[in-house]
Amino acid sequence: MLPFTKDVFFRLLAHYNAAIWPAQIVAVALGIVVVILIFKPRRGSDRFIAAVLASAWVWVGAVYYMTHLVTINWAAWASGVLFVGQGGLIAWTGTLRGRIAFRAGPDSTSRIGLSLVAFALLAYPLAGSLTDLGWSRAPVAGIASGPTTLLTLGLLLLADGRVPIRLLLIPVLWSLVAGAAAWLLRLPHDLILPVAAIAAFWLALIGNRRLVLGAKKNA
């Protein structure tokens, strides 16, 4: 059970969006750059995409959860720690060690990954605005937890080679929690989170297993 009402939560989202303006524009611009780099990779673009993603998680954790939402929900502090931790994991794996390459392939996993990226960048903010939240509370990928998580799930499904499962754990866990909160607050657009997380996790496991079996067969 949540310790605040939907009305109070929505007002907090509006105040958060107003307080961080124009961070939304920067977030949208970075999202567009990420999509361009997926289709037209350049030298260092994978590390750059990972850095953008890591920054988004750290921002949402430190600014949204630990600074704003924590004023009405003490448990937001724990979510903030998880988000900052996930940002650190992505930065370590993708930016510092360069272990992830983001590629849009012809396979179904890639197509689903791209769909999630598109949903996170376009449909999610639109759906949120049109249903309950309104434009002042539009959830933008990079600054809001829901679309940032979907963007991450989508990008990880685009990983060239094995999907790093450890990078999926926090997004999947958080999506399940967010799904429960969405149910309580009656936020229909957030109900996609647990569905997308379970699907992404399953696809990642299947894809990784195929790669292992394929490698054994070739050996």
Add this chain to the structure above:
Amino acid sequence: MKRNRREMSRRAVLGSMGAAAAASLIGPRLASAALEGVLKKAIPATGELLPAIGMGSWITFNVGDDSDLREARVEVLRAFFDQGGAVIDSSPMYGSSEEVIGYCLARLDNTQPLFSATKVWTPLQWHGVRQIETSQTLWGTARFDLLQIHNLLNWEGHLETLLDWKAQGRVRYIGVTTSHGRRHEDLEKIMAAQPIDFVQFTYNVLDREAEQRLLPLAAERGLAVIVNRPFRRGALFDRFADRPLPEWAGECGCANWAQLFLKFIVSHPAVTCAIPATSRVDHMLENMGAAYGRLPDPNMRARLIRYIETL
């Protein structure tokens, strides 16, 4: 929360022409003249009288830094005091509620007595002390009237602290809480054996399990009883607000369902105070209307139970 005001029958209107209805209809200034008639019940340990209707703050006062919503809560609290309310209950678990209560109290030039009640809610005994001190700062009070152990969390450790604080005069009363019918057996053991003054649990017209053991035990042990979730977190209104108020509601000064539900609770001899929570002034006025006029007698209480069971 669905909470419709319904048209009253003529009989109900005539019957509720006492201070209860007057207080909720004529506004704070005139209502303050009626404060003399506010229903009070005694704390068994000392005989101190408390208004039978208090105020909870779960969810309703958790508005964070939102200045508009904070100002709206100031008006809710103003209405509460204007109608003779005194007992305000909160907890560190309730997000920003304690901070918002402190904000509201600082903005009110309230001359009515406040009975401040909060809780300690942490698994660590040493942290409990820091938590209570933080609560004092948030409320802007040097001494709470009542400190309670929230949901029995580490009750052994915190009871040690609270007894020590009480001995030092740093708190007037101490108690233990639980809610929505959980851990009644554990609560019963504490009530039977520990030197506490207050106990808080859930009791309402539908959740009457407390009548079997907890309420009789509280009476036997001389414990004051605070009742939480008097409207079952609004579910009673969802279920009954569209149904007709019984014709005889006016006989015990009830002009609406809220007052009937509250009067059912505080008319139990062992109950000291009920703490409905609201974020709206009109609902506060309705709630506080239950602090005036006649209480239902045992026959009327039984009649209410029979009535709602037919709905």
